[in-house]
Amino acid sequence: MARDKLSMNIVVAGHVDHGKSTVIGRLLADAGALPEGKLESIRELCRRNAKPFEYAFLLDALKDERAQGITIDTARCFFETEKRKYIIIDAPGHIEFLKNMITGASRAEAALLVIDAAEGICENSRRHGYMLEMLGIRQIAVLVNKIDLVDRSRETYEKIKREYAEFLATIGIAPAAFIPVSATEGDNIAFPSELTPWYDGPTVLGQLDLFEGGDNTGGSELPLRIPVEDVYKFTEGGDDRRIVAGMCESGTLRAGDQVVFYPSRKTTVVNSLEEWFMDADSSRRPREFSAGKACGFTMTTQIYVRRGEIACLAGEKPPEIGRAFRASIFWLGRSPLVPGKEYVIKSCTAKTPCRVTKIHSVLDASTLEKNPAAAEAKKNDIADCTFVCEKELAFDIGAALPTTGRFVIVDEYEISGGGIITEALGAGDTGSAASSAAVTPGERARYLRQKPVTVSVQTEEYGRKLERRLFEEGRIPYYAARLSDEQRNALTGAGVIVLTHGDAEVTTTGDMNADVTAILLATDNALEV
Amino acid sequence: MQYSHLDMLESKSIHILRESYSAFRNLCMLWSIGKDSTVLLCLARKAFYGHVPFPLVHVDTHYKIPEMIEYRDRLAMEWNLDMIYGENREALENRETFPDGNATRIECCRRLKTEALTHTLAGDWPRYRLNHATGKYEEDSDREPFTGVIVGVRADEEGSRSKERTFSPRDRAGDWDADDQPPEFWGQYKTDFAPGTHVRIHPLLDWTEVDIWEYIRREGVPVVSLYFNQGDGKRYRSLGCWPCTKPVDSDASTLDEIIEELKSGKFARVAERSGREQDKEDGGGLEELRRGGYM
Known part of the structure; x- marks a missing residue:
């Protein structure tokens, strides 16, 4: 049996109205990937509504989008070539829908970035380029679209190519190709255009098959996580x-x-x-x-x-362990990211409350202007921040191990931002806004990874054994034969699991495994966020 | 190690199932008895090592093809599944249905599926739970609402499904706000919710119809025989209620033949739900139904 084809997710990004949906519609039509009768039924629909036919209508599955004529959310289209199966993700180009663009783009392994030849490079041409880089997408082909509107001018194409390549170089991306296309006329989408004889690179369809990888392959040679x-x-x-x-x-x-x-x-x-x-x-x-x-x-x-x-x-490079790190983040929240406020970080399966202690700078991704004096990061901003978490985390530096080197930030109930860890920080260099408030029992419990509890044991021998077992489980137990009430309160106040004789919250049975489990359960509640 | 396309789809779906199980206390999975949700059920058995640690919910419209119900109960007993069904008893008793001539297809779908589902999930209509000792269904005393609902929809089925999130929040009224969905990236999903809301979880969004059939063949997933030509030159490509689902003309009587037919044969370019009459009744009908809670 022939080897199964791999699949690849491709995101189509770019400024609003530069023709992303049209590119996809045309690509599906020219690659022969549409269901029978689909093209005809949409032509018919357009005729009935006295609207000129557009390839973009193929994608406008939702009524709202057809009415407004802009893409609101990402949609997936499926098709395949001889080489691979593709999922094409249509990302919205309107600034209002950046979170949807990110949702779509984060699934992709390569991107087509569409720029209108007549309008040139716009705000979101740059912003999307920057976001693709942050999301870890390194394979990008730039489509200079609507080339028919500038009389298929090589000069216009070269100018956009020069300017945009320069921008991409500043963020470390070398694009795979710059393709002059007209999605409405079909130039260089699936077939090389005779009307752009000065261009001898691949078509869009050809470029897809030139991208490398597929199915997120790779990573098995890196340290285990x-x-x-x-x-x-x-x-x-x-x-x-x-x-x-x-x-x-x-x-x-x-x-x-x-x-x-x-x-x-x-x-x-x-x-x-x-x-x-x-x-x-x-x-x-x-x-x-x-x-x-x-x-x-x-x-x-x-x-x-x-x-x-x-x-x-064991023996491979361990992750960083700590409560503080510096990260490059993008912010999507309705209310701005501010230092001092409590957020929740989710990094892989770990979850912890955290605060931003310092915003080092905020970047406007459409102009690449850096503001070192910004007090907050607003919606769609990119910022360089220091985070301090309540719980200790295991993490990597994003540039070395991307999947364990990034996190999302939850504000109230919403995922409101994403970050890439650039540096692990010690306790000393976490910024100026350290809280002066007293340490709460909750903070202490989360830090020690245990809730204090008193446990009654029958004999000293059993108490010592239990102390050893709990210690090996990573807890902080303390056995004492006799304790005054003050001493007992001081120990639990310090967050310790107190093993003693007499009345207590947990009474042991003498079955070591059962007792250990019961104590672990009783001390675990603190770890819920 | 080089994993195949199906391996990668399987791993991503298992990850989503495990994340759901960790995030929701009152979780259930919808099982329509069709091929997609049966693949999802088998993925759950893989994710949890042969066990399915949450109930399966089926909405019985009483217009399902009888073989589907028989198949449901046989697998539920064999695989030791916690099986629950719900229904719109009132609409059925008052004959407010399309086959009775008292509703359009879309109205009928809304009553027998959407409303029945909404109320079964919320727990304000009776739920019937399979008693494994007797093999019979009994009215369930547990009326706790389900807060996480796992559903086997695929993005390639029809337009409105192509924009679904993996974790898709529904508000108190069960409504889907398609224009303002939460961001989803890096395998992180919205798992924090205001009280009173619930979430639809879609582990199969990235699967295509061909992927489903290739997985069924690879894993030996049992599917209802209605999907195969039994000698009369007809088979079902998509299963629903008998008054609104037509078989297609096809000679495919084995998994290999079905896959061949979809990949390069007569169905390579024909929509899967072309046998579903309710899709044709109104230009945006399905999106309307989905906003109201339809699967």
Whole structure:
């Protein structure tokens, strides 16, 4: 059997009205990817409504868009060539809908950036270019569209090419091609145009197949990063496996590997790689898991790990561990990003409250003007900020490991921004706005990763053993045979798990495993955000 | 290791299912008995290692082809599924349906599917839960509303679905605000919600019809025999209620033949839902239904 084709997501970006939807409509039509009768039915619809036919109408599935004539949200179109399957994502060009552009573009591995030959480079031509770079898309082809409106002038094409290539160079992107096209007339979309004899590069369709990669391949040679989504134990039907589940973001994992979970630094050995098949005797049992796989494994020792940690390989480059970092962010929120306000960060599966302690500068992506004095980042701004989190996080520097080096910022209930970590910071260099307020019990509990609790034990020997077990689970326990009320309050006030005799919140049973589990559960509540 | 196109689709969908399970306390999955939601069900069994840790909800319009219900209950027993169904009892009793001649197709869809679904999810109409000891459905005492609902829609099915988010919030009235959807990037979804809202979760958005069939063939997913030509030269390409779904002319009687027919044969360029009559009744009817909660 022939090898399956890979697929690639392509985003089409650019300024409003520069012809993105028309490019896609024309591409689908000329590549023969439309359902039978689709083109005819839209021509018919246009005739009935006395409107001139446009290829963009093919994409305007929603009534509102047909009425307003602009793309509001990203739409996906599917087609394939001899080489690959493509999902073409139509990104809106209106500044109002930047969050939708980002939603579409973040799924893509390559981009077509459309610029109107007559109008030239506009605000969102640059902003979208900048956003593509931040989202990690390095393969970009620029389409100089509506070339028929400037009499297919080579001079106009060269001028736009020169100016835009210069802009892309400042953000470190070397475009794959500049293609002069007319989406309405069909020049250089699927067929080379005889009317632009001065252009001998690929057509748009040809360029798609020239892009490299597909299906987010790659990353298996990088250090292992599996952010833990959950630890499953489904007892139904006598299943007693405890499976650590998560997406393999980079690297490769095999049975027998020694893994370290960060930030807890707990370590264990992989007992088995787990994958379920309908056919129990499947010959497809995995020998390794690598980047891109939703995987799961069991451990040789039953250590306590939870969602938010990252499984890494002992001996490979470990992630950074800390509460503070510097990041380059884009802001989408209705209200501006301000220092001091509490937000929530989601980085892979970890989640923590955080504050911006300093905004170093704010960049207007349409002009590339940097403002070092800005007090806040407004909607659609790009900013360089220092973040301080309440909980310790494991993360990477975005330039080295993109998927574990980025995060989103939640304001109230909404994802309001995204950031790429540029530098890990120590406790000393987190900026000037450190809070002077007293440390709250909640902050302390989140920092220590435990809620203080008192535990009663029967004997000193058992108390000492329990103390050791909890300590090895990463907790801070303290056994004391006799404590006054003041001493007990001081210890719990300091966030410690107090093991003693007499009345307590948790009473032990003498079954070590059951007691440890009960105590861990009682101290865990603090970790919910 | 080089993963295939199907491997990558599978992993992304499993990731979405696991994220949903972590994010929602009251989670359920809609199972229409069709091929897409059955693939989704098998992806859930893969994500949770043979278990399905949330209930499956089916909206019974009572106009489904009988074989579909039989198949639903057989798999529910075999796979030990927590199976729930709901219905619009009042509309059925008062015969306010299209087959009874008392509603247009779109009105009928709204009553028997959209309204039944909305109220079954909210828990203000009765839910019927499969008792595995007796094999019978019993009215469920649990009326907690579901806050996360996993649905097997695909972006390539028809226009309005191509713009769906993976995690798509619905407000208190169940409405979909297609013009102001939350941003979604880097595998991070909107999982924080104001009380009273609920979320539709769409793990299959990036799958095409051909992907679904190739996955069914690769994994051995059982599908209803109505999808295959039984010798009369007809098969169903998309399943719905019998009064509004027509079989297509096709000789395809095996998975290989179905895939061949879709890839390069007679259906390579014909829309999948061309046998669904409700799609044709009104220019923007489906989008209207989707805003109101239709799948």
